[in-house]
Amino acid sequence: MSSFLLKSAKILDPESSYHLQTKDILVEDGVITKIEDSLLNADQILSFKNLHVSCGFFDSSVSFGEPGFEERETLANGVITARKSGFTSFLLNPNLNPVTDTNSAVKFLQQQIDPQLIDIKPLGALTKGFDGKNLAELYDMQMAGAVGFYDFKTPVADANLFKIALQYMKSFEGLLFSYPQDKYIAGRAQVNEDEFTTYIGLKGIPNLAEELQIARDLYILEYTGGKLHIPNLSTKASVELIKKAKAKGLQVTCSVALPHVFFTSDMLESFDSKYKILPPLRTQKDTEALKNAVKDGVIDMLTCDHEPMDEEHKALEFENASYGSIGLESAFSVVNTLFGAEKASELLTKPKTNFGLQTSKIDLKQRADLSLFDPDSEYTFQKQHIFSKTKNSIFLGESLKGKVFGSIYNDSFYEN
CATH class of the missing domain: 3.20.20.140 (Metal-dependent hydrolases)
Known part of the structure; x- marks a missing residue:
């Protein structure tokens, strides 16, 4: 059984009863099993500065x-x-x-x-x-x-x-x-x-x-x-x-x-x-x-x-x-x-x-389908931020606000 623990994550999901609340979120085997003020144990603890999470x-x-x-x-x-x-x-x-x-x-x-x-x-x-x-x-x-x-x-x-x-x-x-x-x-x-x-x-x-x-x-x-x-x-x-x-x-x-x-x-x-x-x-x-x-x-x-x-x-x-x-x-x-x-x-x-696609929700017993980010981080978008094989981005050199930490989908986490 694999598990991820998101520490102090501000939840952005109007469909969730936890909308705009800052909580610890436990994901076990691809399912959200706990959302509480403080949790301790998991295979992987994900702690990021100013962490926000949405679907x-x-x-x-x-x-x-x-x-x-x-x-x-x-x-x-x-x-x-x-x-x-x-x-x-x-x-x-x-x-x-x-x-x-x-x-x-x-x-x-x-x-x-x-x-x-x-x-x-x-x-x-x-x-x-x-x-x-x-x-x-x-x-x-x-x-x-x-x-x-x-x-x-x-x-x-x-x-x-x-x-x-x-x-x-x-x-x-x-x-x-x-x-x-x-x-x-x-x-x-x-x-x-x-x-x-x-x-x-x-x-x-x-x-x-x-x-x-x-x-x-x-x-x-x-x-x-x-x-x-x-x-x-x-x-x-x-x-x-x-x-x-x-x-x-x-x-x-x-x-x-x-x-x-x-x-x-x-x-x-x-x-x-x-x-x-x-x-x-x-x-x-x-x-x-x-x-x-x-x-x-x-x-x-x-x-x-x-x-x-x-x-x-x-x-x-x-x-x-x-x-x-x-x-x-x-x-x-x-x-x-x-x-x-x-x-x-x-x-x-x-x-x-x-x-007509299946939507997700940040709530207990829901499948983990989450994006992790800091909306306040400011940076200049450069080639080092590109993972694609090609680098043809119209936004190269632009000053932007907001950094993605990665995503959780089912039981996998991809970090930026």
């Missing part, structure tokens, strides 16, 4: 590289990175090689992951190979364990295909992810269209490209019914469209990636390829609207949008570099810096419910 963190958009792009990230190292960063559960994107678009591909991923170490839920592709023309094995993938269907950061250009997919998935309560960008309006542009990016000579993607796609998707959703998730919102008008759709009672959820509530397109003055992400960084007006929508609950969740990219594709001139930034290692610190500890713990745990 395990969750993220709705994580990419690795295995199979097919192991130079970016492997499943084994990705799991270690997540656990050390406080994450015990996340959705795994299907942007692999081969693309996760069959029942067998979903099963393969699940067979590679030890469910006692982490809870990873695969997303299946919406169309075969992200071709945008032929629906993939949606029902079969859901039966195999896929929790949604997403052509990763590839817009569904065919409105009729989008309509048919929503209608078909209603029969088994499937969840459709739709990346919000009209590819014809976006064209080959790589940054936001605004006065600053025009001044520095970069061709821009107008906000219209995102907002037109969202408006189309919501209009079709109102016609068909079904469930829709729109990831990576990035504009003020997009927030208003979602707000109106929810007021109508449509089953729609949405997310915003952390860079879009932290940075603006002004960062592009350096032409540093670490700022090249999709959607592109927007204006201060958009960033403020997104942060307010997170606080108000119009935006359902934040995502670190973890997307490893090897140096050969990232460390290039801006126009030739690939998109993407890793985000697991910096996620808690960024959210805590922007919103504070209590809101951060809520934003990093509550979104599970949007995908």
Whole structure:
């Protein structure tokens, strides 16, 4: 029998009767067996300065590289990175090689992951190979364990295909992810269209490209019914469209990636390829609207949008570099810096419910699913804080607040 004893841990869990109390917590064989003012004995005593504990963190958009792009990230190292960063559960994107678009591909991923170490839920592709023309094995993938269907950061250009997919998935309560960008309006542009990016000579993607796609998707959703998730919102008008759709009672959820509530397109003055992400960084007006929508609950969740990219594709001139930034290692610190500890713990745990996933609770006889952190520690995020195989983090060099100590899931502890 293995056991962990957390000493003087301030509990952040509104669902727990111990919320905001500082207690000793004993975990035995993966179950919380005691929560008291003072406990003494365990196989491993975990004592950290200013220890806070919440339910395990969750993220709705994580990419690795295995199979097919192991130079970016492997499943084994990705799991270690997540656990050390406080994450015990996340959705795994299907942007692999081969693309996760069959029942067998979903099963393969699940067979590679030890469910006692982490809870990873695969997303299946919406169309075969992200071709945008032929629906993939949606029902079969859901039966195999896929929790949604997403052509990763590839817009569904065919409105009729989008309509048919929503209608078909209603029969088994499937969840459709739709990346919000009209590819014809976006064209080959790589940054936001605004006065600053025009001044520095970069061709821009107008906000219209995102907002037109969202408006189309919501209009079709109102016609068909079904469930829709729109990831990576990035504009003020997009927030208003979602707000109106929810007021109508449509089953729609949405997310915003952390860079879009932290940075603006002004960062592009350096032409540093670490700022090249999709959607592109927007204006201060958009960033403020997104942060307010997170606080108000119009935006359902934040995502670190973890997307490893090897140096050969990232460390290039801006126009030739690939998109993407890793985000697991910096996620808690960024959210805590922007919103504070209590809101951060809520934003990093509550979104599970949007995908019908089992939630946890810090209480007696509950399975141990815990993130450990100090919300007051301040530091500058550097490469030494990165566990991923690639180091393409947009947050390198940023002053952040909040340090993760690690995570406990079942009977395992991963220390940062």
